[in-house]
Amino acid sequence: MAVKGRTHRPVIRHERCNQCAVCLGGCPAEILPEMRGEEESLRGRVYSRRDGALRVHEGKDLGRPPCQAACPLGQDVRGYIKLIAEGRHADAMALIRETNPLPSICGHICPRPCEAHCIRGLVDDAVSIRSLKSFVADREGGRIELHFKSRAVDKRVSVVGSGPAGLSAAHELAAKGYGVEIFESHSRPGGMLAWAIPDFRLPRDALDRDISYIEEMGVMIKTGRCFGRDFTLSDLKRGGTDAIIIATGTMRPLKLGIENEKECEDLVDCLSFLRRYAEDKRSLPGERVLVVGGGNAAIDSARAAVRLGAGMVKLLYRRGPDEMPADPGEVQAAILEGVGIEYLTAPKRIVMKGEALWGMECLKTELREDIQGGRRSPVVIPGSEFFLEGDLIISAVGQEADYGLLAKELPEGKKKEGVCPLDPETMSTPIEGVFAAGDFLHGPTSVVEAMASGKRVAGRVAGYLSGKE
Numbered sequence: 001m002a003v004k005g006r007t008h009r010p011v012i013r014h015e016r017c018n019q020c021a022v023c024l025g026g027c028p029a030e031i032l033p034e035m036r037g038e039e040e041s042l043r044g045r046v047y048s049r050r051d052g053a054l055r056v057h058e059g060k061d062l063g064r065p066p067c068q069a070a071c072p073l074g075q076d077v078r079g080y081i082k083l084i085a086e087g088r089h090a091d092a093m094a095l096i097r098e099t100n101p102l103p104s105i106c107g108h109i110c111p112r113p114c115e116a117h118c119i120r121g122l123v124d125d126a127v128s129i130r131s132l133k134s135f136v137a138d139r140e141g142g143r144i145e146l147h148f149k150s151r152a153v154d155k156r157v158s159v160v161g162s163g164p165a166g167l168s169a170a171h172e173l174a175a176k177g178y179g180v181e182i183f184e185s186h187s188r189p190g191g192m193l194a195w196a197i198p199d200f201r202l203p204r205d206a207l208d209r210d211i212s213y214i215e216e217m218g219v220m221i222k223t224g225r226c227f228g229r230d231f232t233l234s235d236l237k238r239g240g241t242d243a244i245i246i247a248t249g250t251m252r253p254l255k256l257g258i259e260n261e262k263e264c265e266d267l268v269d270c271l272s273f274l275r276r277y278a279e280d281k282r283s284l285p286g287e288r289v290l291v292v293g294g295g296n297a298a299i300d301s302a303r304a305a306v307r308l309g310a311g312m313v314k315l316l317y318r319r320g321p322d323e324m325p326a327d328p329g330e331v332q333a334a335i336l337e338g339v340g341i342e343y344l345t346a347p348k349r350i351v352m353k354g355e356a357l358w359g360m361e362c363l364k365t366e367l368r369e370d371i372q373g374g375r376r377s378p379v380v381i382p383g384s385e386f387f388l389e390g391d392l393i394i395s396a397v398g399q400e401a402d403y404g405l406l407a408k409e410l411p412e413g414k415k416k417e418g419v420c421p422l423d424p425e426t427m428s429t430p431i432e433g434v435f436a437a438g439d440f441l442h443g444p445t446s447v448v449e450a451m452a453s454g455k456r457v458a459g460r461v462a463g464y465l466s467g468k469e
């Protein structure tokens with residue numbers, strides 16, 4: 001306990017307090033508004049902010065601080081930061097590993113929902129939680145001693161896809177003693193982390209470290225094995241698997257939906273572009289590059305184009321800087337590297353000169369309250385057309401899952417071309433013993449959300465296999 005003493009007069013043991021404000025959430029003095037005005041106290045500083053009360057009480061129902069409540073994995077942030085502060089790095093690593101199967105990766109590219117909810121941010125700046133995790137994972141090699149019995153359960157689970165969802169599901173099931181094999185179509189395991197997220201943002205040794213730990217747990221990863229091309233679900237079942245998890249992500253790029261999109265050969269989707277960048281860093285994409293989109297994939301593409309030597313890289317985003325979904329730190333880095341950002345801009349049509357790309361006609365937008373979704377939506381301003389020249393357009397406007405392969409394996413009578421009903425709650429598919437997880441199930445999210453989904457599906461599968469569900 002960091003706090004003891006009589007109501008209204010708490011005695012704080014400062015060596016143990018890390019200002020998470022959980023004590024405020026449970027303190028009886030919270031009902032006395034005058035207690036919130038003490039400028040010198042943590043309570044006073046927190047309540048001097050308009051959103052202070054809300055933030056303090058966010059995780060209260062579970063008695064957890066807001067940082068932990070905000071983390072999809074429920075990481076005990078307070079706990080491991082305290083251990084790091086005490087120099088107990090191995091203990092910190094062990095605590096992180098209790099809930100996080102990919103700590104090195106998260107230390108680099110987690111979108112940090114914990115930091116956005118850090119109470120310290122109400123006082124001055126949020127604690128640099130991600131950097132601390134990265135520090136301890138690098139220092140401890142991301143590992144702790146393995147202390148579980150491998151293959152304690154006589155059941156086998158096949159996971160299709162080795163992204164964070166598939167890897168996390170495999171980790172959880174292996175830790176429970178199941179035999180687990182992963183089938184991955186790409187030559188390297190890791191999903192988007194292996195090739196789409198560039199190595200200037202996620203060092204490959206961090207990824208390799210986390211994956212080799214999971215392999216050491218007994219998980220077999222078979223790369224170059226594509227579901228639908230090299231095997232079917234029936235093949236896996238015939239081979240003796242007891243349950244299957246589909247975690248194949250969202251690999252199908254969305255279209256821009258504008259004139260000349262089909263005809264233009266100098267238009268590439270961001271996944272193809274980033275895959276090429278991962279494999280060959282020498283080929284110049286074109287002197288002037290236009291990137292359409294506002295997420296991490298758009299920023300990564302723009303920064304990769306700069307590294308390939310493009311003379312001008314311009315990113316077009318239809319909303320404003322505050323609405324941009326990309327990590328603000330990455331946006332800042334892109335700007336510093338010379339990427340120009342045209343906010344409130346939507347593409348209208350691709351303009352060709354003969355067979356070659358000339359550029360893109362764009363429209364300015366303005367944001368209006370969306371009555372239905374409550375979110376501000378971009379609306380094009382008629383007559384605001386302007387032209388941008390370019391030699392290459394990279395489209396980064398989102399991806400979707402391909403349900404076609406799973407749909408093909410539905411029982412007769414339930415088949416419908418390209419459609420497969422999935423239940424996000426139970427994580428089940430209409431096929432007996434087949435489950436779904438990660439972006440494939442929920443649509444594009446983030447690494448930490450895909451991991452949480454992988455952990456959840458492992459629980460569902462274990463329940464199914466032990467006859468509980």
Ligand SMILES: Cc1cc2nc3c(=O)[nH]c(=O)nc-3n(C[C@H](O)[C@H](O)[C@H](O)COP(=O)(O)OP(=O)(O)OC[C@H]3O[C@@H](n4cnc5c(N)ncnc54)[C@H](O)[C@@H]3O)c2cc1C
Nearest residue numbers: 161163164165185191192227248249297438439446447450
């Ligand atoms: C460019 C880019 C940058 C991003 N940056 C961030 C970031 O900074 N932070 C963050 O949190 N999130 C980021 N994301 C999102 C994050 O990468 C995804 O949310 C996450 O990887 C989804 O995990 P997943 O396991 O569900 O799927 P994926 O990571 O997509 O993995 C799916 C795997 O399935 C395999 N597969 C597909 N089809 C088959 C098949 N038929 N047979 C066998 N295997 C198959 C694929 O090869 C892939 O390895 C980014 C995404 C992109 C594209």
